[in-house]
Amino acid sequence: MAMSAEKDLMLKAKHKTGLVFFPAFDWAISPTHPEREERLLYTQDQVLEEGLFDIDGILEFKPDLATVKDIQRVHFCVPDVWRVTTESHFISAGGAKTIGMAVLDKAVDKGFALVRPPGHHAMRVVHGARGFCNINIEAVMIEYLRRAYRVDRVAIVDTDCHHGDGTQDIYWHDPDTLFISIHQDGRTLYPGSGFTNEQGGPNALGTTVNIPLPPHTSAEGILYALKNAVLPILADFKPQIIINSAGQDNHYSDPITNMNFCAQGYAALTSLLQPDIAVLEGGYAIEGALPYVNVGIILAMAGIDYSKVREPDYDPQRLRQRSEVTRRIETVCETVRGLWDQREAKRLQALNEKTLDHRHRNIFYDTDMIHESQKEIVRVCGDCAGALRIDSSSSRGIRILAVHIPRKACAVCREAASQWYASADRGEFDHIFLQDRIRDVYEERK
Amino acid sequence: MIIGLDVGGTHADVVLLGDSGLVREIKVPTDQENLFKTVLAGLEAIIAGIDPHQIRRIVLSTTLTTNAIAQKKLPPVGMIVSSGPGVDPDFYRTNLHYYAVAGSIDHRGREVAPISENEVQKVADGFKTEGIRNVGIVGKFSVRNPRHEIQIHRILKDHFERLFMGHQVSGNLNFSRRVATTYLNAAVYPIHRSFFDAVNKSLFQKGLDVPLYILKADGGTMNLEASMEFPGQTILSGPAASVMGAVGFAPIDTDAMVMDIGGTTTDMAIIRNRIPLLHPIGVRLGGFRTLIRSLETRSIGIGGDSSVTVSDGELIIGPEREGPAMAFGGSKPTPTDALLVLGEMTGGDREAAFRGMTAVAQDLGLSVEDAARRVIDHACHRILSEARELIDRINNRPVYTVQDLQQGDKVNPKVFLILGGPAPYFARRIESFSGCRAQLVPRWQVANAVGAALARTTCEVMVFADTQLGVIRAPEENYSEMVDQDFSGHDAIDLAYRLLKVKALQMGAPDEDLEMEVLEDLQFNMVRGFLTTGKNLRVKVQIKPGLISDYERWTAQIS
Numbered sequence A: 001m002a003m004s005a006e007k008d009l010m011l012k013a014k015h016k017t018g019l020v021f022f023p024a025f026d027w028a029i030s031p032t033h034p035e036r037e038e039r040l041l042y043t044q045d046q047v048l049e050e051g052l053f054d055i056d057g058i059l060e061f062k063p064d065l066a067t068v069k070d071i072q073r074v075h076f077c078v079p080d081v082w083r084v085t086t087e088s089h090f091i092s093a094g095g096a097k098t099i100g101m102a103v104l105d106k107a108v109d110k111g112f113a114l115v116r117p118p119g120h121h122a123m124r125v126v127h128g129a130r131g132f133c134n135i136n137i138e139a140v141m142i143e144y145l146r147r148a149y150r151v152d153r154v155a156i157v158d159t160d161c162h163h164g165d166g167t168q169d170i171y172w173h174d175p176d177t178l179f180i181s182i183h184q185d186g187r188t189l190y191p192g193s194g195f196t197n198e199q200g201g202p203n204a205l206g207t208t209v210n211i212p213l214p215p216h217t218s219a220e221g222i223l224y225a226l227k228n229a230v231l232p233i234l235a236d237f238k239p240q241i242i243i244n245s246a247g248q249d250n251h252y253s254d255p256i257t258n259m260n261f262c263a264q265g266y267a268a269l270t271s272l273l274q275p276d277i278a279v280l281e282g283g284y285a286i287e288g289a290l291p292y293v294n295v296g297i298i299l300a301m302a303g304i305d306y307s308k309v310r311e312p313d314y315d316p317q318r319l320r321q322r323s324e325v326t327r328r329i330e331t332v333c334e335t336v337r338g339l340w341d342q343r344e345a346k347r348l349q350a351l352n353e354k355t356l357d358h359r360h361r362n363i364f365y366d367t368d369m370i371h372e373s374q375k376e377i378v379r380v381c382g383d384c385a386g387a388l389r390i391d392s393s394s395s396r397g398i399r400i401l402a403v404h405i406p407r408k409a410c411a412v413c414r415e416a417a418s419q420w421y422a423s424a425d426r427g428e429f430d431h432i433f434l435q436d437r438i439r440d441v442y443e444e445r446k
Numbered sequence B: 001m002i003i004g005l006d007v008g009g010t011h012a013d014v015v016l017l018g019d020s021g022l023v024r025e026i027k028v029p030t031d032q033e034n035l036f037k038t039v040l041a042g043l044e045a046i047i048a049g050i051d052p053h054q055i056r057r058i059v060l061s062t063t064l065t066t067n068a069i070a071q072k073k074l075p076p077v078g079m080i081v082s083s084g085p086g087v088d089p090d091f092y093r094t095n096l097h098y099y100a101v102a103g104s105i106d107h108r109g110r111e112v113a114p115i116s117e118n119e120v121q122k123v124a125d126g127f128k129t130e131g132i133r134n135v136g137i138v139g140k141f142s143v144r145n146p147r148h149e150i151q152i153h154r155i156l157k158d159h160f161e162r163l164f165m166g167h168q169v170s171g172n173l174n175f176s177r178r179v180a181t182t183y184l185n186a187a188v189y190p191i192h193r194s195f196f197d198a199v200n201k202s203l204f205q206k207g208l209d210v211p212l213y214i215l216k217a218d219g220g221t222m223n224l225e226a227s228m229e230f231p232g233q234t235i236l237s238g239p240a241a242s243v244m245g246a247v248g249f250a251p252i253d254t255d256a257m258v259m260d261i262g263g264t265t266t267d268m269a270i271i272r273n274r275i276p277l278l279h280p281i282g283v284r285l286g287g288f289r290t291l292i293r294s295l296e297t298r299s300i301g302i303g304g305d306s307s308v309t310v311s312d313g314e315l316i317i318g319p320e321r322e323g324p325a326m327a328f329g330g331s332k333p334t335p336t337d338a339l340l341v342l343g344e345m346t347g348g349d350r351e352a353a354f355r356g357m358t359a360v361a362q363d364l365g366l367s368v369e370d371a372a373r374r375v376i377d378h379a380c381h382r383i384l385s386e387a388r389e390l391i392d393r394i395n396n397r398p399v400y401t402v403q404d405l406q407q408g409d410k411v412n413p414k415v416f417l418i419l420g421g422p423a424p425y426f427a428r429r430i431e432s433f434s435g436c437r438a439q440l441v442p443r444w445q446v447a448n449a450v451g452a453a454l455a456r457t458t459c460e461v462m463v464f465a466d467t468q469l470g471v472i473r474a475p476e477e478n479y480s481e482m483v484d485q486d487f488s489g490h491d492a493i494d495l496a497y498r499l500l501k502v503k504a505l506q507m508g509a510p511d512e513d514l515e516m517e518v519l520e521d522l523q524f525n526m527v528r529g530f531l532t533t534g535k536n537l538r539v540k541v542q543i544k545p546g547l548i549s550d551y552e553r554w555t556a557q558i559s
Helices: A037-049 A068-072 A087-104 A137-149 A165-170 A219-237 A263-273 A290-302 A323-353 A411-423 B035-047 B064-070 B117-129 B147-156 B175-205 B224-229 B237-247 B335-341 B350-364 B368-395 B402-407 B423-434 B447-454 B489-506
Strands: A012-022 A056-061 A110-115 A154-158 A177-184 A208-213 A241-246 A277-280 A356-365 A370-379 A388-394 A399-405 A431-436 A441-444 B002-007 B011-018 B021-029 B057-061 B078-082 B098-101 B111-113 B134-139 B162-165 B212-215 B221-223 B255-261 B266-272 B297-300 B306-311 B314-321 B415-419 B437-440 B460-466 B471-474 B479-482 B516-528 B531-543
Touching: A012 A037, A012 A087, A012 A290, A037 A290, A037 B516, A056 A087, A056 A290, A068 A087, A068 A137, A087 A110, A087 A137, A087 A277, A087 B402, A110 A137, A110 A290, A137 A154, A137 A165, A137 A241, A137 A277, A154 A219, A165 A177, A177 A219, A208 A219, A208 A323, A219 A263, A219 A323, A241 A263, A263 A290, A277 A290, A370 A411, A388 A411, A399 A411, A411 A431, B002 B035, B002 B237, B002 B447, B011 B035, B011 B447, B021 B035, B035 B175, B057 B237, B057 B447, B064 B175, B078 B117, B078 B147, B078 B175, B098 B117, B117 B147, B134 B147, B134 B175, B147 B162, B162 B175, B175 B212, B175 B224, B212 B224, B212 B237, B221 B224, B237 B255, B237 B266, B237 B297, B237 B415, B237 B447, B255 B368, B255 B423, B266 B368, B297 B368, B306 B335, B306 B350, B314 B368, B335 B350, B335 B368, B350 B368, B368 B423, B415 B423, B423 B437, B460 B489, B471 B489, B489 B516, B489 B531
Parallel strands: A012 A056, A012 A110, A110 A277, A154 A177, A154 A241, A177 A208, A241 A277, A399 A431, B002 B057, B057 B212, B078 B098, B078 B134, B134 B162, B255 B415, B415 B437
Antiparallel strands: A356 A370, A370 A388, A388 A399, A431 A441, B002 B011, B011 B021, B212 B221, B255 B266, B266 B297, B306 B314, B460 B471, B460 B531, B471 B479, B516 B531
């Protein structure tokens, strides 16, 4: 029996928190795909029943639609934006953008875009869907905010259980974007990447940080990595805004992963990380996890007591982290900190090694069953993110050339990229695209 | 003939509708200390000389429960809430005798943790010691499965006068509002009961043995019996009466905005094709957020009697009313005084009105006439800007499907329907400032009472099916059945309509008023491990808010 008339009974957000809730109740990848209509149904039930939208200081916003231009600021879509997206992608990216604007307009202190479909596996070049993602909704939001609000230094902390390989790819060369991904070790889970030695291209060496955790990591281990690796690195980097790619598939009940995180853990993570903006990514334990995890995250963002949020079948005994798992996590964090501390020296070394840096990659689109082969060249540059040239062909028989002039490109890189674009052999490629972030235009050479 | 009575802050408006339209209209002063006397005086006056047998129905809208809540004059109530994990239920405390007990149900209505009979019994013993007679029982997710509320009810039922259960006050999700709604129902019950028992008795003594209806916040009515089950639904019926008064004169095929310009406030609402728009969740009153169905309204503290002041050269109107206009014995200048100065309105002490406006004019550095014009113009601009806020609020409300986001049609009123005391004087300006037609509601001084008289009975029903669990439930209607995998969305709608019809008839709707519609029809395949294992169906239906089927018999004759 609770008798507590003297307790402070005002339910009020300490941080004014904006929410975009867009469950896309009429959209699915396919009828029995995990990324389905029902995915946020029970989350909505829980959020409505808990009355979270009624709390003073929690505001719900209607999502804006992202524009084609917003998407082209980030991606090279093959053959065009319409062919690789549906309406739901425009709403999902638009929802993230709505939250970003609300935060930067200071309409709210913090915001959470609870939207679907997700985006963190979508890379710079998009031939189709991979890992349930078509366009990178965080990147679309960030690049819009950089354009509209002159935001410069951004940190993305991706806490989805899967490595955020799409976001990593987009920011691989950008020294102004710190990308940190905490995920289940790539040797045991899709997409099989995200090892500690993946640290970014020569122009941005160190601003990609991967923290692969062993299977069966519990809240204890994730919070350890947060306190001992993520937070100190963030403190060094000093971002203007922190974005959390808030995947919820580290949960002990998630059907497609092997971790032991829980609603209390997610809420504690949010409380420690204090992201300005959170964007929902994966999470497919739609009944046992998402309703409770999302309530926990929303309360933690708003600075409201979340101590009574827990899953019906929560059993801390069963989720206790084994000591070898703990030791493994400690080692990984130590490695990550070491690499971070050496980053400046390694970057200076990389800058002197060569003038062009090449990457050859084969990328598999598991959702759409497409194979892509990429040859990427970046101009090694100490003054900017570097002119970027991607020669990409897909198993669908399309070959494109994608040329990117970074947002803060130096005159030399700008010229180099323009040359690449102008001199490419029209006969070799089906499409030749230029993404010029200085002029904020996206062009195709016909 | 029909009697409509709407009690307002300063007077009660009463109308008698008959074959020739508005047969009689009367205003009696409101005695806030004795609303019973006010209602009775109004009814006596309106039926004087009329054969009681000619009266077909009486509809009352009073401020009884609204005032009790706003003035915090509520009797003690016992509250037992069972929440399970989530937001701490102590945050939702409504009153002193409020106890959170064990027990937990999840979002699909499955029991997570049982209630403890002992614990409930102990709370009940405490209530008895305190002399509590009415109790509210609320469980989280009880609208998905009311079992725990019913178990608690069973333990308590022989020891208290009246028990209210959360799953019966609304079928909608929102635990904290369910707590508040159940509490308010339990708290206003004794007030409502003794008042209407007395009214009913007096009517009977006067030979008026006719159906008595009470107006609700959603602009619909319910009969006296239903109001004893849901007394909380009688709150904030006043603004609804005015909107319903405008419905019969609204355009059939477009949006209109109603503006009820009173002495203290101007209340606004939207009517689409003669159907008033409802708020998506429920009434807010006296610090309580509830699940009580209501019209979507917005209020601004500007009316005919709002005090007019000038601060640092800036004109300020309202939000307070500090007595009547100076022309009618008040001490502060008001828009009404401005209208008298301009000669647009007559009556009262025009000298006093001039005195008030002269002070305003001096502070603004204008002539008295220009100042008066500024006051009325300013009031109209403020009202219009508030009207735009209401439209934006409705149009910017989140939606949850791609289709709704793409096709959701926007509210776009082309007509203003204006009623209330100073209506005619404001209408012309609102028309010229907005570019939209401003139309006076016929008999704008008593349109609210006409609205009450003609409002139809409304209600809603929620049905929730989970074919994986094999259940379909409408807890509000005490309905629960087993279903098989073949149960379809159509079956759910058919069932919802059947339940709705039963409910509406019980609440006093005649057959010809059962205009039903589907508000929500969601169907989800439940996918578990790449297999479809069932369907999750949610259907919500309602009797459309509106007027009784033959309302045009009367409205056609009112002009």
